[in-house]
Amino acid sequence: MTTPLRLGIAGLGTVGIGVVKIVQRHANTLARRAGRPIEIVAVSASSRGKKRGADISTYAWEDDPVALARRDDVDVVVELIGGENGPAKALVEAAIAHGKDVVTANKALLAHHGQSLALAAEEAGRVLRFEAAVAGGIPVIKALTEGLAGNRIERVMGVMNGTCNYILTQMEATGQGYNALFEECARLGYLEADPNLDVGGIDAGHKLSLLAAIAFGTQVDFDAVELQGITDISLDDIRLARDMGFSIKLLGVAQLTGRGLEQRMTPCLVPASHPLGQLDGGTNMVVIEGDSVGQIVLRGPGAGEGPTASAVMSDVMDIARGLRLPTFGEAAANLLEAPAAVVSSAAPWYLRMTLLDKPGALARIATVLGESGISIDRMRQYSHDGAHAPVLIVTHRAASDDIRHALERFAATGVLVGAPVAMRIEEV
């Protein structure tokens, strides 16, 4: 097979230019590995005149990205525009309709429209691939779909937003608060245009919903992801968690149990000695647990020109080599519509609260926990100013609705100052 594979690239931002650079720099290596040349024939972006870090003058230019889908000389449309609707969606739909294979890095698009796009691609006999949409340069889609294809996947976990992990690990390392670090990230350009995509957990939630679909053979269901960002994490919690041997991470967890599909992207405590707890800075990590393989940990850069372009090229090379799989690892028409689990699987919980320093206050709290069916593993009361007593509780395994119920009942005790903090301790 020596026919070149011809790419049309839409979107020439950081990642698009990263892809152009790889195709130009490694033309010979890629051809040797794929058994055929990889060529870029056409590109599209919002501004033709803009200075870019690569020479694109030999490629055809299209002002309208959808025009790439109609070109007879394009085999694969590479969609790097981004955004859940608008031109990205129009392009991917047009590309499939015109018989092109599609490679995208667009997690928002797939989290919202993955099922319908995958169905359309498979009906048209085309592939729609998205390695770059999850965890940047880590080849996690391939690991899960192919490398672990012999396993029943039991749980997938991931730290998949570098900005959040940077903020949390810097809070711990420097003692700066969330707001100061948020401002630093804004200055450094680490934040999305809408920062809530990062710190609200939405971006990471998109990624988790894609991993869950692949892991469990279920239809992507982003709307069912339990989302909680990192904006309320305090230095106190970070320090107290560390004292007890835990790190706080914005952790995505997906599990398919008898109760349905659990998908959580929330701040969790994980053991400081586990690779998840040791993950510093902007690096991403995905942990996959299979019934045969046990626990596999994948770690690498989650964003940036090179890593994301590397992931895009993984899909391009698969297509060039004739490796064709359904978008989510099995036929989209067969993916299950799993109900969302209302109650999460049981776990120990971290509870922090401030009590009025009056006789019986702690007893009231302990009684509520006991009556809610929650038993206490460890408790610490910290030295205090006389009026308010900070109290820390680590529970034994408890159901999430028992914890919710107890938190509601705490309010009625009249002994709490402010709202209690509750975070799940993910057992890894």
Next chain:
Amino acid sequence: MTTPLRLGIAGLGTVGIGVVKIVQRHANTLARRAGRPIEIVAVSASSRGKKRGADISTYAWEDDPVALARRDDVDVVVELIGGENGPAKALVEAAIAHGKDVVTANKALLAHHGQSLALAAEEAGRVLRFEAAVAGGIPVIKALTEGLAGNRIERVMGVMNGTCNYILTQMEATGQGYNALFEECARLGYLEADPNLDVGGIDAGHKLSLLAAIAFGTQVDFDAVELQGITDISLDDIRLARDMGFSIKLLGVAQLTGRGLEQRMTPCLVPASHPLGQLDGGTNMVVIEGDSVGQIVLRGPGAGEGPTASAVMSDVMDIARGLRLPTFGEAAANLLEAPAAVVSSAAPWYLRMTLLDKPGALARIATVLGESGISIDRMRQYSHDGAHAPVLIVTHRAASDDIRHALERFAATGVLVGAPVAMRIEEV
């Protein structure tokens, strides 16, 4: 495609039975993922009557494994006999000759005969796959060959012998010496029949030679691997290294530089804070560095029934899905014969020696280092008994032949007691 993929399995030890269990337990899931059923039609092992952990009574039995290769009802021969020659090699050759695809977990076979077997398979239009031969359940062959196919690979590193890593981390954790832990491993059945395969680094060296071939597009060259086992690692070195922030690992490193192909499987110091330094017990880790992706770390169980069978099934599922690649990621006929690098790339070194406690002894050593072009980063002299002074030196980056040269010249100084210890500090 609903034609079943029909397997003939040779070797029904731990891994073979693990594969049988997966195929039986997950028949429906595998069929859904592959788009076709996976069936076992025939098996072969040394003893038919032996009790095994799975029911094999419905499969055809062959006393001679090579007979599997001749069966018309077998599409894929799964070779799990092991051993670099003998029946395993005869079976794989026969399978290719009879037009079967082959999946093997046999690192010794491929380290020694990988090039000729891959050539034969490719000439016959068959695939020969070996995910299970390297790092157990970690899908590292797939990550390197496919997931990072857009990268020039700059370095591959790995801790790939769980027994050695168990011994080294237990030495550090418990303060027991090498011999006591070797005995413990023997009792626990952690050692190969020839323990030198483990503690001599040969098994891990086999794996490294396979990774190097894939990473750099070179012909497998196990004979060029610099091999040094862990039998001489002392508790002193483990403690002293830890004092300076390092862990000692049996680390495989492969790099292709202007000097040729470096392949080392030797005890090295790595930063205790890096995932390699944090890797405890029998777990394996592979670190891949690519020019676009940066550093990817893969961690998981390196041996055992489930993990190894999971890797075998990854290859089986690829074949079932029609994903067909050359054995080493590109056509075997195109793989380069890279010369082995005589001199390793420069690195800091850890040197430990005992000096006679007489005036000028340290100066003699420092002079030799200086004259060998080696500069000292850190030096510690430990308190001592009056006659002998233990000295620890961390050098700045130095070429391996400069280190070798200096070690040779140390002998002539007449101030050393015993042989000095020298270990490379791998910068990660």
